[in-house]
Amino acid sequence: MAFGGSYAEMSAPICLINNMPDGKMVVCKEAMQILDQITQPVVVVAVVGLYRTGKSYLMNRLAGKQTGFALGSTIESKTKGIWMWCVPHPQKKDHTLVLLDTEGLGDVEKGDEKHDIWIFCMAVLLSSTLVYNSLGTIDNTALEKLHYVAELTEHIKVKSNSQNGKETYNTSTEFMRVFPSFVWAVRDFTLQLELNGKPITADEYLENALKLKPGDSLNDIRNKTRSSLRDFFAVRKCFVFERPASPKKMKDMEMLTDADLEKDFVEQANIFCSYIYSSSKPKTMRGGLGVTGRMLATLAQTYVDTISSGQIPSLDSAVESLARIQNTRAVTEAVDFYRSEMTKKVKFPTKTQQELSDIHAEIEKDSISIFIRSSFNDVEQKYQKELQTQLEHEYGELVKQNKEESRKLSRSAISRVFGPLEEEVKEGIYMRPGGYSDFCIAQEAAVQQYKQEEGLGLMSEEVLAAYLSEKSDIGRSILAADSSLTEAEQKIQDEKIQKDALEQQNKCLEEEKKIQEQLILDQQKSHEEHVEQLKNKMEEERTRNREEIQRTLEAHYKEQIQSMKEGLEERSRFMQMQIDRLQQEKCNSNNVPCLIL
Known part of the structure; x- marks a missing residue:
């Protein structure tokens, strides 16, 4: 199963986080392996709620399947821990939809309230959309059952060094910026959506x-739950669903088609799915840092390890841990890709340096892209600089190898082509009157034969020049022994030998100069490619960061107005303080320079 640009869809859900007999949570290896293959951004939708309320049915519906997540038809809770189903996103190209079905809260057989809150926290921490599923109506009783929201500040921290429930004054704003959107799905809803005799929407x-x-204390669990939902979740949405079928039919929900269900329920379910598909955002961390499947796996492991050790998960610590693990891996994978592809595509020796440079530029671009897609919060481009250094080293070694292979083949060709001439020289064939002219003709014929040899590479001229220079004394000896030439003619020929040698040397120097100029150009292009891809990624992150700030601002404006209507002046002033700080951050974010390598 290969996840990425194209992958085989999971045929069924698997367990992501399991409950051990000792009460601890463990991340399942198989799920980690699947997420590890997903290099695409992920849209993570988690469903939470009391057990036996039909949570799993909604998840199957979102997966576009009749069956998958266990539904069950008894009072026993079927889902244990957190189960995962990864499918191609129906609307967002190159995105994966990750569906998380959580263990039912409030299971009387389990009787572990502490475990329930951690399941709830994990759903909040991992998802980009959190669906809370309940039965009946949204009343005081329903809000009491959702008390987990009011306890989030006791179980999740922004800073690793902050005390439980005693973080900075703007903790709620920090939570709102990273927490998922919140969808309340009210099942088996039988009331009329009316308020004061007027129709209202489910959101209203x-x-x-x-x-x-007003009559309740602000510390009352119901009011704390209300204020927490308003403080922590910038986007809130509500859907109401009629009963899908008769109680008798519902015992076999997995067997029922849309034709067997109530028409209104099917329509409501379709509207719900459409909203989730179109409105659920890709998972991000604070500052617009995008999360891929493999990053989600690291986050899950990090959070579970923290909880299992008896500590409280910290958003900042998770980012630091994820950055360290992900960036180290991103460098390794990018370099490994470069090595592998260069090995496949480069046939040593290349005819010119340009040929090697072109292959290098193409593969390096893809290598940088692999790093950019996989890197996370690479502060001051520490890891990208490391990648740049490693790729420069790899390329430098290939340049050396290319030259050595060329020299090796060229020397072999020299021995083969000039061998017969050397034998003739040893036999003294040219040590006679007129011998020098015949030697020059034979040597030129060997030179031309050598130059016609295929596949010698970019150092063939250098090797030839070195050989001719090495053998120049032989030519002079033959020239000196040629009694048919006058002293003046011998002098002219000797000058010609020197001139030819100088021209050959200059030609080699010019070739080497071209190679060095090309390598400098390669380095410049490499730097530009790193900068260009980095700028694009940073701009995407800045855009998401601005969207994050704007979303939080709009939620605070809305909350401030609502607080004023409810006569909560202190809360209204608190919202204004948060708005002012967010406005300042928004202004600063528009002026942040792009860090360049």
Whole structure:
């Protein structure tokens, strides 16, 4: 199963996080291996809620399948831990939709409230959209059952060094920036959506239910849940669903087609799925840092390890850990790709340096792209600089190898082509009157034969020049022994030998100069490619960061207005303080220079 640009869809869900007999959570290796293959951005939709409320059915619907996540038809909770199903995103190209079905909260047989809150926290930390599934209506009882939201500050920290529940004043804003959008799915809803005799939308129904109750203490669990939902989740959405079928039919939900279900329920389910597909954002960390499948796997492992050690997950620590692991791996994979592809595509020796340079530029571009896609929060481009250094070294070694292979083949060709001439010289054939002219003709014929040899590479002229220079004394000896030439003619021929040698040397120097100029040009192009891809990634992250800030700002504006309507002046002032700081950060983010390698 290869996840990435194209992959085989999972045929069924598998367990992502399992519950051990001792109560600890463990990330399942098979799920990690699957996520590890997903280099695409992921849209993560998690469903939470009380057990036996039909959570799994919604997940199967989102997967576009009739069956998959266990539905069950008894009072027993079927889902244990957190189960995962990865499918190609129906609407977002080159994205993977990761569906997480969580263990039902409040299972009387389990009776472990602490475990429930950690399951809830993991769903919040891993998802980009959190679906809360409940039955009946959104009333005080329903809000009491959702008390996990009010406890998030006790189980999740922004900073690793902050105390439980005693973080900075803007903790709620920090949570809102990284927490998923919140969707409340109300099942078996039988009421009319009306308020004061006027029809309202499901969203208005939710927001009305989240108004703080003046008669209750702000520390009352219901009010704490209301304020937490308003403080932590910038985007809130509500869907109400009628009962899908008769109780008798619902025992066999996995066997029912849309034709067997109530028409209104099918329509409501389709609208729900359409919203999730179109509105759920790719998973990001604070600052617009995008998350891929393999990064999600690292996050899951990091959070579970932290919880298992008795500590509280920290958003900042997760980012640091993810960056360290992911960036180290990104460098390794990019360099390995470069080595592998250069080995496949380069046939040593190349005819020219340009030929090697062109292959290098193409593969280096892809290598940088692999790193850029996989890197995460590479502060000051520390890891990208390391990649640049390693690729320069790899390329430098290939340049050396290319030259050595060329020299090796050229020397072999020299021995083969000039061998007969050397034998004739040893036999003294040319040590006679007129011998020098015949030697020159034979040597030129050997030179031309050598130059017609195929595949000698870019150092063939250098090797030839070195050989001719080495054998120049032989020519002079033959010239001196040629009694048919006058002293003046011998002098002219000797000058010609020197001139030819100088021309050959200059030709070699010119070739070497071209090679060095090409290598300098390669280095410049390499730097430009690193910078260009880095700028594109940083701009994408800045765009997501600005969207994150704007989304939070809009939520605070809305909350400030609502607080004023409810007469909560202190809360309204608090919102204004948060708005001012976000506005300043937004202004600063527009002026942040792009760090260049």
